[in-house]
Amino acid sequence: MIKVENLSYSFPQKDLYNKISFTLEDDQHCAFIGTSGTGKSTLIDIIMNPERYIFDGKLEITPNCRIGYVSQFSQLDKTKEITVFEYIAEEFIKLQNEINSICAEMETSSDIDSLLEKYQQSLDALDAIGGDDFESNITKKLNLANLSKYEDLMVSKLSGGEFKLIQVIKEMLTVPDLMIMDEPDVFLDFEHLNALKNLINSHKGIMLVITHNRYLLNHCFNKIIHLENTELQEYNGRYIDYNFSLLQSKIELQELADADAQEIERNKKIIDKLRFAATYYTCASRGRALDARVSLLRRLEERRIKEPFVDIKQPEISLVTENEIEETIVLKVNDYSASFKDVLLENVNFEINSTDKVALIGPNGSGKTTLLREIFKNNHESIEIHEDVQMAFLSQLQGEMLNESNTMQEEFFEAGFKNYDEIRTHLFNYGFEEELMNQKIEALSGGEKNLLQLAKISASKANLLLLDEPTSHLDTYSQIALEKAIENYNGAILMISHDFYSIANCMDYVLLIEDKTIRKMSIRKFRKMIYANHFDKDYLEIEQKKKEVETKIALALKDTNFVLAKALSEELEALIKLL
Structure with a gap:
């Protein structure tokens, strides 16, 4: 279906691919992984629009290959007055209207032959996308995604996560030969993430998905394409085995x-x-x-070992605070309410201490970001903040906290850095090489922009961090680095996240939005709640053992005890087979 052979491509300031090769064939569901900024989205665009690029090597795609595409930057059009069903069915309804129009024209036209040709073309186009059963197919997909109740809802009423799933359903229903999705999981809550997993696993046909989501990676794919340091390798099998x-x-x-x-x-x-x-x-x-x-x-x-896929530089994320506060309440919310057309939150009460690491979770559109912004603004009567608190905010709208027309160097001069060497040293720890210092922020990938936000937050040395989806767009190596940084941070954190792994690995407790209010939940209960709904009963125990063995292997490698590392890898392999 698709064959890439010895493909090389460069930007003026950066080499992206050095003679990379891979194939995509029938029924392969392929996860496309790699660190932020390696060129994954660019490679997808080359596949979809090869005429826009000048590259070396070969790109072969089956003639008349129909490609379905879901972008990571999809935006909901709040002005669109159309139901969910009508939005998904747009292509089908358009072709049906064309056929009806041609039939009506045939009744009065003398040029029947050309009309018959148009009629047959429209029929073939409708048949190619499964037009005969499109209504029942839409209903089935909505049921699979647990969105059947939204069939007659206006598209403008959907949350961002719900709209992303509707987009996935719309593209899948046109029966593309190749389904491409660029980080479709970003900002999805866990229920919607599980729905996306079901949609991916039910899809018949070739699929290429850029994702860093560990839940999807572990449960959805039978092929891995990994891009690192201008080189690419493919692996036929599960992500956990890879x-x-x-x-x-x-x-x-x-x-x-x-x-x-x-x-x-x-x-x-x-x-x-x-x-x-x-x-x-x-x-x-x-x-x-x-x-x-x-x-x-x-x-x-x-001949020193140079291996781009195992020697991956993990960013050194460091969250530090200059003004540590003794154990006391730093944030108090009393009887808080928020409305946007409808009531989002009411009678919300909670407190956060000076070293608490707290996850704020709840369905898409339940008011999490609204609350976090109100805390950052600090001008709401229901919100009390300790006088010694200095806050820093990471926004999921990256252009809000970064001036994207700035270069990285300009951004950090404006943030208070004194000279170029200071900026270069600070950003190098976050994976940014010197040649990128004068690159415009707007040219960075989503993951690189989030790393840049984290670098600014670190430099601020704030003692209360408000993080809105900090792991979104981050590659798995950066997610793990962020988890370590959170564990080592001496201040307080309130973090909105739908990433189960980040919450379970480094948060002290959870604030769960339920029935328009918030209740406190321990991490132990949170784990049980997620696992009861989405995993086999033994999965948690095996996952915990797996993590313990991986930690022991890392320590053995650090001590160059290769005999122990090999013995532990056999133990790890046995656990992986159970998963």
Whole structure:
């Protein structure tokens, strides 16, 4: 269906792909992964619009291949006066109207032959997208996504997450040969994420999905395409098995690299001795021995293990506070209410202490972001903030906290940095190379913009962080780095998130929006609630054991204890088989 062979492409300031190759074939559901800014969305655009790009290599797509596409930047048109059913059925209704119009024209026209040709073309187009059963197919898909009650609702009434699912359904129902989705999971609550999982797994046909969502990655795909450092590799199998294969490669390569490092160090010492001897003794044989050792050292250094898929630089996210507050209440919400046409929240009461890490969760459109913004504005009578609190805010609307017309360097000069070296050092920890300092922020990927927001928040040294979907668009390596940073942070955090893993791994407790108010829930109860609804009963226990073994392997590799690392990898493999 699709074959990419030795494809290379560069931006003026950055090489994206170096002779990458892969194929997509019948019934493959492929997850497209890689760190932020590696060019995943650009590669999708090349596949969809090859005529816009000048690239080296081959791109072969089956003739007349119909592509369905769901963008990560889909926006709900609040002015569109159309029901959910009518929105999904637009293409079908359009073709039906064309057929009816042609039939009416036939009754009075003398040019029957051309009309018959148009009639047949419209019939074929309707048949190609399953037009005979489109009404029942729409109902089935809405049921599968648990959205059947919205069939007659106006599109303008949908939340962003609901609209994203409706878009997925609309594209799937046109029976594309290739279904492409770019981060369709962003901002979906867990119920809608589960609905997306069901839609993906029910789809018949080829699918290519950019995602960093660990829940989807573990439950939806039978092929992985991984793009890192201009190179790409494909893996036929589950994401969890692919990760295990990477870990095995990492153990083997680090063992080889360690042996190489020891050999390099041994040769350097020999060369130092030979050079010292050559300084005092003029001898051709000594010179030849020195040259031979230098040549051997050069060969050893050239063959050093360079593996783009296992040696991935994880950003060093550091959340620090300059003004730590002794254990006390830093945020108090008393009898808070919020309305937007309808009542979103009422009778909301909660307190957050100076070191609490708190997740604010609830369905899409339930008022979470509204509440977080009100806290940041700090001018609502129901919200009390400690006088020593300094707040920082991460917005899911990235252009709100970043001036996208700025370069990165300009943005951080405006944030109070004194000189270029200070900016470069700070941003390098977040994965931004020096050549990107003068790049416009608007040219960055969604994940890079969120990392940039986190870099600004870190520099602010605030002691209360308000984070609205901080893991959205972040690759899995950055998500894990953020979790570590949150664990090590000494201030308070109130975080809106639909990422089950981030909540379970680093939050102290949850504030759950239910029936237009908020109740406190322990992480233990939150885990039970999610697992009871969406996982087998043993899944949690196996996942926890898996994480413990992975941590032990990481420590063994740090100590260069490769025998232990290999033994633990066998234990890990047994756990993965249970999942």
